Amino acid sequence: MTTAAAPPAIAIDPGTRFLRVARTRADGTPELVELPGTVPGEGLPTPAGVRGDRGAALSVAYTAYREHCGTPGQVALVVPPQERAVPPGDDRMPRPRLLDVPHAVLALLRHAGTPMAPRWLVCDLGASAAEVTECAVVGGSLAVVRVARYAPDHDGYGAAFDAAVLAGAGLPTDHTEVLWELGRARARNARRTEVALDRMAARPDRAARFADTVLYEVAGREITAGMVHRALDRLTGGLDRALDGLPEHRATGPDPSRTAVIAVGGPARSGALLGYLTGRLGRPVLLTGGTDPALAAVFGAALVASGHIDPADRYPHAVGVRVQRTTVGRPRDGELLISPPGTLEPGGPTVFAEADGERVRVRTGLADGTAGREVRIVVRASGTGAAAEAGVVTVPPSGDGARFHVGVRLAVDGTARLVLQPLGVHPAEDRLAAQHPPEEFALGILPTDLRLDPPFDSPPDSEGART
Known part of the structure; x- marks a missing residue:
């Protein structure tokens, strides 16, 4: 009796110029999927009618794969942090795992055994934008600290460089075959x-x-x-514009304990641009095995999709709320731990506060339920004591003696929600009360780099409490 092979896992990077679909071979090596019309080493040319529409571009790429190779088992999508909520492009697509470029690229490096510096600057240099993301390695997670982006609306970033070269030669600037020929000639x-x-x-x-x-x-x-020298200003000037958002970063030199730099995307193939980047930030880390920088993100995402490496995108810090407990008739301030470090996952389930394996029951507002209360959210770094207040939400009043389970979840786009699941006044009423949908309160993006935030001191408290 034979067992049918599991459907393959794939990754899709729906770029402005090319739609890249990748998978991993049996030995774990990522590779581009050769689809009809694929440009070798690049991917499918993005149809002019869907450029700038990531959802439509995704639909084109996924449909091409499904018609040629069948339905995949798992799908990972490479999307910018500000577009993590991009909708799937096909109803028949398995629920995709969304990855931004930094997590995909650093997954590729980690899979190859590249030593991880405590800080990274991931320079994503693409056709539409130059984006520099500062990341911190916190425990087993890679936390995005901040993003600086330069994305001109009129002609893009790398696309503006190509257009300037072609215009200098009197050639059309947006013809797919001409762009393909330019890329091949440049590589040779x-x-x-x-x-x-x-x-x-x-x-x-x-x-x-x-x-x-x-x-x-x-x-x-x-x-x-x-012609190339004059056009190069489009790349170096755009990179400068992006780095203006991170003014504290200067040349880092060869010290591996300091911020490491990695450059990916089509323009990162340019030795002249990499030389300029070296002068600004220090020499970039080399991609292992001679990986094409334009394929680094989709290759890293393919490794995640196939289960060869974890994306390490869980929130690295503990999340809790300020609470007040009454002990021997006297109020005492503390913290209620909701989510331990490395637990919250973008698009994952709500994590509820627990004690001794049971969800903690809390109540909000005053004892008579006549007023709401401000709930202060706290994040705390494991083992360091560093903490910061992540936000304040006003919870409306509840009935007299009503209780809740309190939790936190991360939406697909990485923003956090405080979740209150209603319970009854008495345990016997919990099942009936739990049938009501939970209330959610937006918290925005949780802080990731507590070194940059003011200290916030409060003793932890894992017992049941009143917020």
Whole structure:
């Protein structure tokens, strides 16, 4: 008796220029899926009509895969942090796992055994935007601290560079075949281009002479070093604009204990741009095995989809609420732990406060239920004592003596919700009360880097309490 093989797991990166679909081979090596119309080393060209519409682009990519390969078992999607709530592009798609570029790229590095620095700057250099994400390695989690982004509306980031090169040669700037030919010619002549640009930078007095050097041809037109050099300002200037959002970062040097830098995306193939990035932030970490930087995110997501590596995207800190307990007739302030470190997962289930294996019953408002109460949310780093107040929500009054289970969940987009599940006045009434939907209160994004937040001191308290 034979057992049918499980459907494969795939990852999709619905980019502005290319739709990339990847899977892992039996040995755990990620690879692009060759679909009809795939450009080798790039993916499916994104149809002009869906560029900028991530949901529509996803639908095109998934439909192409399903029609050629069948329905996958698991799907991971690469989406920017601000678009983590992107809807699935096909009703028949398995519920996707959503990953932003930093978590996907760092999953690729961790799978390869790359040592993890305590801090990372992930430079996602794409056709539409230059985005620099500061990450912190906290316990077993990778926490996004802040994001700086430069995304011009008119012509994008990497796309603006390509357009400037093509326009300089008198070629159409948005023709799929011309763009494909430009990419292939650039890859074949990468070293020649770097040498020419280095000469122009080293000898500004002779730059005009080097500018006429022909680097390669596209659609029968010559591309010179001068054309590329002038267009390079689109990349370096855009990167500067993104880094303006992280002004405290300067050149880090070779010290591995300091912030590490990784550059991915199509423009990260440019040796000249990487040299400029090195001057700003220090030398980027090399992708293992010569991985194409344009494929790093979808390859990392494929490893997550297939279960070869955990995305490490759970919230790294403990979450609790300020509470007041009455002991021997006297009120005492404390904290009620809701979620231990590394428990909350984007899109995962609500985590409720527990003590001795049982959910804690709390009540809100005054004893007579005539007024609401402000509930203060606290996050605390494990083992350090560092803490910060994450927000304050006003909970409406409840009935006299009413109790709740209190929990926290992370939505798909990474924002947090305080959850109150109603219970009865007496335990016998709990089952009936629990049939009512829970109340949720928006908390926004929970802080991840407690070193940057003011200290917030409060003794922990894991017993039942009143908020």
